[in-house]
Amino acid sequence: xxxxxxxxxxxxxxxxxxxxxxxxxxxxxxxxxxxxxxxxxxxxxxxxxxxxxxxxxxxxxxxxxxxxxxxxxxxxxxxxxxxxxxxxxxxxxxxxxxxxxxxxxxxxxxxxxxxxxxxxxxxxxxxxxxxxxxxxxxxxxxxxxxxxxxxxxxxxxxxxxxxxxxxxxxxxxxxxxxxxxxxxxxxxxxxxxxxxxxxxxxxxxxxxxxxxxxxxxxxxxxxxxxxxxxxxxxxxxxxxxxxxxxxxxxxxxxxxxxxxxxxxxxxxxxxxxxxxxxxxxxxxxxxx
Amino acid sequence: xxxxxxxxxxxxxxxxxxxxxxxxxxxxxxxxxxxxxxxxxxxxxxxxxxxxxxxxxxxxxxxxxxxxxxxxxxxxxxxxxxxxxxxxxxxxxxxxxxxxxxxxxxxxxxxxxxxxxxxxxxxxxxxxxxxxxxxxxxxxxxxxxxxxxxxxxxxxxxxxxxxxxxxxxxxxxxxxxxxxxxxxxxxxxxxxxxxxxxxxxxxxxxxxxxxxxxxxxxxxxxxxxxxxxxxxxxxxxxxxxxxxxxxxxxxxxxxxxxxxxxxxxxxxxxxxxxxxxxxxxxxxxxxx
Numbered sequence: 083x084x085x086x087x088x089x090x091x092x093x094x095x096x097x098x099x100x101x102x103x104x105x106x107x108x109x110x111x112x113x114x115x116x117x118x119x120x121x122x123x124x125x126x127x128x129x130x131x132x133x134x135x136x137x138x139x140x141x142x143x144x145x146x147x148x149x150x151x152x153x154x155x156x157x158x159x160x161x162x163x164x165x166x167x168x169x170x171x172x173x174x175x176x177x178x179x180x181x182x183x184x185x186x187x188x189x190x191x192x193x194x195x196x197x198x199x200x201x202x203x204x205x206x207x208x209x210x211x212x213x214x215x216x217x218x219x220x221x222x223x224x225x226x227x228x229x230x231x232x233x234x235x236x237x238x239x240x241x242x243x244x245x246x247x248x249x250x251x252x253x254x255x256x257x258x259x260x261x262x263x264x265x266x267x268x269x270x271x272x273x274x275x276x277x278x279x280x281x282x283x284x285x286x287x288x289x290x291x292x293x294x295x296x297x298x299x300x301x302x303x304x305x306x307x308x309x310x311x312x313x314x315x316x317x318x319x320x321x322x323x324x325x326x327x328x329x330x331x332x333x334x335x336x337x338x339x340x341x342x343x344x345x346x347x348x349x350x351x352x353x354x355x356x357x358x359x360x361x362x363x364x365x366x367x368x369x370x
Numbered sequence: 371x372x373x374x375x376x377x378x379x380x381x382x383x384x385x386x387x388x389x390x391x392x393x394x395x396x397x398x399x400x401x402x403x404x405x406x407x408x409x410x411x412x413x414x415x416x417x418x419x420x421x422x423x424x425x426x427x428x429x430x431x432x433x434x435x436x437x438x439x440x441x442x443x444x445x446x447x448x449x450x451x452x453x454x455x456x457x458x459x460x461x462x463x464x465x466x467x468x469x470x471x472x473x474x475x476x477x478x479x480x481x482x483x484x485x486x487x488x489x490x491x492x493x494x495x496x497x498x499x500x501x502x503x504x505x506x507x508x509x510x511x512x513x514x515x516x517x518x519x520x521x522x523x524x525x526x527x528x529x530x531x532x533x534x535x536x537x538x539x540x541x542x543x544x545x546x547x548x549x550x551x552x553x554x555x556x557x558x559x560x561x562x563x564x565x566x567x568x569x570x571x572x573x574x575x576x577x578x579x580x581x582x583x584x585x586x587x588x589x590x591x592x593x594x595x596x597x598x599x600x601x602x603x604x605x606x607x608x609x610x611x612x613x614x615x616x617x618x619x620x621x622x623x624x625x626x627x628x629x630x631x632x633x634x635x636x637x638x639x640x641x642x643x644x645x646x647x648x649x650x651x652x653x654x655x656x657x658x
Contacts, residue, residue: 355644
C-alpha cells in the first residue's frame with residue numbers, strides 16, 4: 083500500500099489533493115497521478131497531474147503553480163517590470179523555483195544576464211524535469227542558477243541590477259523574511275540608480291494587511307510605487323497583487339513599449355488594465 | 371439528529387459545505403450555521419453563514435453569491451451597461467433572484483422603472499430576508515417584481531427597454547434556455563432601438579465554448595458587441611465574463627460618464643480596464 087502525505091487521499095479509487103487554507107476553506111483537486119514526491123531539507127516537494135489544472139507544483143501541500151494558469155502569474159511578474167524599464171540588461175529573480183518567471187524573462191532578447199537565486203534546488207530540479215509546461219525546461223545560457231538564501235545574497239549586492247523580481251511563496255516558512263522591511267531596503271540597494279523592483283504581494287481579499295505593508299515599504303523606499311493585479315485561479319480568492327517600486331522611471335503603462343513577446347495573458351492592453359484598480363483596493367492603498 | 375442535503379456535512383463537530391464542480395474540483399467552505407434551507411418547486415434554496423465569505427446563497431448545492439464578493443458580480447453586470455447607455459429610464463433584469471443586480475441598478479437615480487423577472491420567488495424571499503448583505507432588503511418603489519419565466523416574458527415585449535440585464539445561473543436546469551439563440555433574439559426585440567443588453571457569459575477558462583457561443587450570437591444580432599471581465603472569487607477559476615450587445619451606442623468606456631455611485635468595486639478605472647482582455651481570450655474571440 084502506498085503512503086501519501088496528509089494532503090493526498092484516495093477516495094473510492096480516485097486520488098484527491100486537498101489544499102487546506104487556514105482550516106476554513108479547502109480545495110480538493112482530482113488527481114490523475116503523482117509524478118514526483120520528495121522531502122527536501124526545507125519542504126515537501128511534489129508534482130502531480132490533475133484533471134482541471136494539468137500538472138501542479140505542490141510545496142508542503144500548497145499549490146504553487148499549474149500547467150493551466152501558471153503562465154498568468156509568471157508573465158505578469160516578469161513582463162510588467164521588464165516592459166516599464168526602457169533598457170533592462172542584468173536582472174535578478176529571487177525565488178521562482180518553478181523557473182516560470184525566468185523563462186518569461188528570457189523572452190526579452192535585450193537581457194544579457196538573469197541571475198536566479200532559489201533557496202531550494204530540489205524545486206528547480208523537479209520543475210525542470212517534470213513540469214516543463216511551466217519551466218519550459220529552461221536552459222537559456224543567460225540564466226545563472228544560484229542555490230542559496232536570497233536574503234543573504236542580496237545583502238552583499240550594490241548598484242548591480244536593472245530589475246529585481248521577488249517571486250516568493252507565501253509569508254510562512256522559508257519565505258517569511260522576504261516580507262520584512264530590511265529585505266526591501268536591501269533590494270533597493272542592489273538595484274542600479276534607475277532600477278525597478280517587483281514583489282508578489284498576496285491577495286487583495288485575504289491578505290490585506292500584508293499588501294498594505296508591502297505597499298507602504300515600497301512607497302517609503304522608492305520615488306515611484308504602484309500595485310497591479312492579475313487573476314490566478316488556483317490562488318485563494320482568484321485575484322492576486324504585485325507591488326512595484328521604481329527608482330527613476332515613471333510608471334506610465336500607456337507609454338511603455340511592449341516588445342514582441344509570445345504570451346498567452348500579457349499584452350499591451352493588460353499592461354494598461356492591470357494598474358486600474360477596484361474601488362475598495364484604491365481605498366485600502368490610499369490609507370498609506 | 372439533523373438531516374442535511376448531500377452537499378452539507380458535519381465533520382468532527384464542524385459543518386462544511388462542499389461545492390462539487392464536475393466531480394473534478396471540490397471546494398469546501400467551513401460553515402458557521404445554516405440560516406435557511408427549503409426546496410422550492412424548481413430547486414433547493416439554502417442560505418448559510420460561512421467563515422471566509424460570510425453569508426452565501428446556495429442553489430442545488432452551487433454557490434451563487436456571497437456577502438464578501440457578491441457585490442463584484444452585481445456591480446459589474448449592472449453599472450457597466452447602465453453607464454454605457456447615456457440616459458437609461460426603463461430596464462429589465464432577468465434572473466438575479468438574490469436582488470443584488472436590482473439593488474445596484476436602483477443606485478442610478480435616472481431610472482424610472484426596474485422590471486425584475488425571476489422564475490423562483492423563494493430565492494427572492496429568502497435573499498430579502500436572510501441575505502441583506504447582497505439584496506440590501508431591496509424595497510425601492512421603482513423595482514417591479516414579476517415571478518414568471520423570463521423566456522416567455524421577453525417573447526411578448528417589443529421596443530420597451532433601454533437596458534436588459536440577463537443575470538442567469540449556470541446553463542443547467544432552469545437557466546439552460548437562457549443560453550439559446552432564440553432567447554438572444556427576443557432580448558434584442560424587447561430592447562428600444564438604442565438599447566443595450568448584457569449577459570453573464572461564464573468562465574473564460576472552463577466554459578470557453580459557451581462564451582464563444584454567447585459572443586457569436588451577440589455579434590450577429592447587434593451592431594456593437596464586446597466581452598468584459600470581472601473577478602468573482604467564489605466562481606470556479608475566479609475570472610468571469612460578461613457579454614454586451616448594443617443597438618446604437620458605441621462601446622467607448624473611456625468616454626462614458628460614470629455618475630456618482632456608492633460602490634466597492636466599480637469605478638471609472640474599472641470601466642476602462644474590464645474591456646482590456648488577456649491575449650488568449652482575444653485570440654478565442656477573434657475566431658468568431
